[in-house]
Amino acid sequence: MMKDSSTGTTRTLSQYLYVLPPVIVIVVFIIIPIFYAIDLSFYNVHLIKPRVKLVWLDNYFRIFRNKTFWEIFYNSIRWMGFGALATLLIGLGLGMFLNLEFRFNSVVRSLIFIPWIMPEVCAAFAWRWMLNSEMGVINEILKRLNLISHYVAWLAEPNMVLYVCLWVAVWRIYPFISLMILATLHGIPREFYEAGAIDGANFWQRFCYLTFPQLRYALTIGALLTVIWLMNSFTTVFILTEGGPLHYSEILPVLIYKMAFQSYRLSRAAALSLINFGILLTFSLLYLWVFRRQWRQV
């Protein structure tokens, strides 16, 4: 019995030792910074005039009273909402297309995955040049095809700029979603469709009653992941427009960066980052709750 107990202890100890490195990384790089940010947000740390004072929730009140913050918050909601919708629709369409059997299917799959594997910085710079109103290739092609008479200021037109930046962000994400959809489609038994065909179901009926129910879980996971990734999209927006013109393409991550590194207000940036963290945490918990089915299987 004693031998069994010591073997059990040894096995438990070694199990803990295996998980210790990632736990240390999570504590040092995630947990501690979160608590530091919470603490920082209750002060008024400003790099130019470093007179540190405890101000409790003053930073949060100032943020919520600021009109610009609500404009940027509204941008972020539109960014997440439209971005998730566009990514899912494009990913779904592409996934179903790739599920078809045709020549060079594997080549097309590889090409479609390029945006996902391209570094975000490179993609953003490339799109910035392509979308340039005077020297960009997109305006040049559209003008030569007589689709536009004057160059379009894609990144300077207030009504359009947020959606143009969103397109670039979506362009990077939809390949992953389409791959997820494709993998799920491959898991649907062919007999379902054969039975449907026998019963006289058309394409739309097969999609609504056979395909879509099987895709619900993958689409939910895809939507949550897309929202989380979009909420963290600092690089794309900052490189394309830095949130301009004015605040028309600014989202929360860009505001946080500007508050810290251009306004030098570290405490207020910490408060903003915690607000952003709260939104992300909500969606992350939702993701875990939806994913609990998988956890239970494990």
Place this chain on the structure above:
Amino acid sequence: MMSTRGRIISTMLVSAVLMMGFSLGAVAQKKVVVWHFGGLPAEHKWVDECIKDFNAAHPEMKVERIEKSWMTKSEELISAWQMKAMPDIISRDSVSIPDMVEMGMLAPLSELFAEDIAAMKGRWLEPAWNLCNYEGAQYGVPTYVDIAPMLAYNRNMFAEAGILVPTNWSQVVEAAKKLYTPEHYGIILPATLGLNDLQVFIGIAYGNGGRFLSPEGDKVVFNGKGFVDALQLYVDLFRKHKVTPPGTLEIDYMKTIELFLRERTAMAVGMSWFPIVVQNLGVPEGFDYRMASFPMKEKITGKYPAAAAIMDATTTYMMISTSKVKKEAWEFMKWVTRPETMRMWAGVRIEGRVPTTHEGFKTPEIAKTYPDLVREYEKGTVFKGAISMPSFPGFTEMTKVFGLSVQGALLGEPVQEALDERAEECQDILEEM
């Protein structure tokens, strides 16, 4: 006869002694790290040659230069300052000196090396030297200055249109309207939130008697008539006369120059570094252009004296307060700003930088690039009427807020309202300082 083991041991001992010797030599040699923000490849090459000569002449020291991006200079320095991982010397713009002094980042050269500073300052023109002075202490040694605002114009287009170089704002508008064709714009005004673009506009406003802060420095006054009329000029060119590109708000100073070289515009607004960038990009064959000061308004409407130009010492060498090799760093700063090296900024290698020293204004190259400035130097009036670009603690933050008023007006907000709203915000920031 030594055994094999003996040979191995003695080889290892000799290697260990040699390594120790090299290490001690390296420890004795003091390292000075320089962060060089921005600049052009030709300038970097010249500074590297200078460093090579310095290292050869001073074997007890080793200077290492690291190139850093101009676009992220504030972010890099703040991060390094927080992590206590600063270099010994930085080279960047003099307008940032107040912010950095308030953060405790810079060493006061006039206190640490009083005799040297007193001896060397006579080589510099006083207005340029004073750009690096803050609250009575000298924090940097300037190499050249950038001046705003400047107007670049395409001589061929002007000749074809039969018009003369404008000498006031009304003529700028008329010239831009006459020069606008389906193939090219009349004028490009860079209008992003970048500091260079905003400095160009501020220069135009200062030329109309506007100021960012009151002379006492306690009130934000950029919503005065000087700035209002300057912004109205921008708005009229962009919205009313439509002689500028529709993407003006995304066109920065670099793209302005590129479009100018591609003959997509007859005129472009910029700063004195225009020829430098043109030289770097390469002048197309047959392209003929000139630079002139951006004209002032027919009648100055601002409250303050019209500034002939505003200046910034864009590559100023500054010492970091936490440097552990201050004496050695100072030796390098003196070396890199001695007359032989300063000739680079006087047109010897790079065409287009405005020199800051007396000897710089005496080179034949500068006489070719800036004959007007050389004439003024000889008359003793160079930089007369020119003042520093706005430079005070909190300026970096306020510029971003101010820039929103420019973009807001260009996007349709009434000019006075756009400036009033942001002036109020900047006043709050100023009072916090």
